[in-house]
Amino acid sequence: MLSDHSFSFASIGVVHSCYRQKFGIPRQPGLVTEATARIELLSPFNRLDTLEGLQSFSHIWVHFIFHACLQEGWKAKIRPPRLGGKNKVGVFATRSTHRPNPIGLSVVKLGKIYKEDKKVFIDLHGADLLDGTPVIDIKPYLPYADAIPEAKDGFAPISTVNKEVIFTKQAEQDCIRYKQTTQRDIRSLIKQIIAQDPRPAYLINKTEREHGMQLWNVNVKWKVHTDYFEVLYLEDCRQRYQDE
Ligand code: SAM
Numbered sequence: 001m002l003s004d005h006s007f008s009f010a011s012i013g014v015v016h017s018c019y020r021q022k023f024g025i026p027r028q029p030g031l032v033t034e035a036t037a038r039i040e041l042l043s044p045f046n047r048l049d050t051l052e053g054l055q056s057f058s059h060i061w062v063h064f065i066f067h068a069c070l071q072e073g074w075k076a077k078i079r080p081p082r083l084g085g086k087n088k089v090g091v092f093a094t095r096s097t098h099r100p101n102p103i104g105l106s107v108v109k110l111g112k113i114y115k116e117d118k119k120v121f122i123d124l125h126g127a128d129l130l131d132g133t134p135v136i137d138i139k140p141y142l143p144y145a146d147a148i149p150e151a152k153d154g155f156a157p158i159s160t161v162n163k164e165v166i167f168t169k170q171a172e173q174d175c176i177r178y179k180q181t182t183q184r185d186i187r188s189l190i191k192q193i194i195a196q197d198p199r200p201a202y203l204i205n206k207t208e209r210e211h212g213m214q215l216w217n218v219n220v221k222w223k224v225h226t227d228y229f230e231v232l233y234l235e236d237c238r239q240r241y242q243d244e
Contacts, residue, residue, distance in 0.1 A: 013135035024213030059141035066102040085201025174234035
């Protein structure tokens with residue numbers, strides 16, 4: 001503790017995730033169930049005994065740092081995407097990444113817990129976490145206390161995007177080729193992400209624009225049309241990103 005009102009925490013882990021850039025990451029966990037991530041515990045917490053008992057829970061809370069926004073600071077009022085980027089609300093009424101203390105909180109489905117080459121990993125399903133995210137705590141999700149069926153969702157009800165996602169012949173072939181070399185079902189992942197319409201609020205009404213988003217080592221090119229989204233092709237970033 002630094003003083004009565006100031007604290008310093010060490011990361012207990014780091015996230016390895018399919019999301020290599022912020023654009024494309026869903027706005028909350030559980031929306032893209034095909035997303036895979038894992039937490040690697042860091043020393044001195046990289047011990048299986050710190051996790052004993054956790055496997056009996058289906059979901060966990062992950063507390064993390066919005067590390068890719070640290071330089072940008074925070075603002076008292078935010079334009080949340082759910083309000084179409086038009087109206088402002090107070091930062092503490094939002095799940096914005098730009099907060100006085102840049103701490104994120106996601107509830108995710110727990111996968112396998114295991115040791116590999118002396119490293120301890122926790123598999124996560126449906127996470128909304130950028131690759132490299134520092135993790136500061138993990139807690140079990142307790143349905144009897146944490147699930148509140150009568151809770152009000154304020155101005156942020158679940159979004160309904162009704163556009164179809166189609167793939168060009170080239171994109172279909174690229175997905176097959178990627179799956180053959182990596183075993184990863186990138187087609188299902190891309191489809192779920194784009195179906196959520198990950199674009200920022202100020203772009204929502206713009207059509208006939210191309211976008212790119214990086215998943216693992218691949219840059220996915222897609223286009224917005226009036227009635228549908230079109231996945232154009234996959235560009236291999238392996239030359240530029242030597243992390244796979
Ligand atoms: N579920 C968390 C929460 O409520 O605290 C995160 C919600 S926040 C609205 C979700 C966005 O955070 C994602 O769309 C992604 O762009 C961004 N994000 C995820 N990990 C991040 C990181 N490590 N640094 C900065 N932004 C991140």
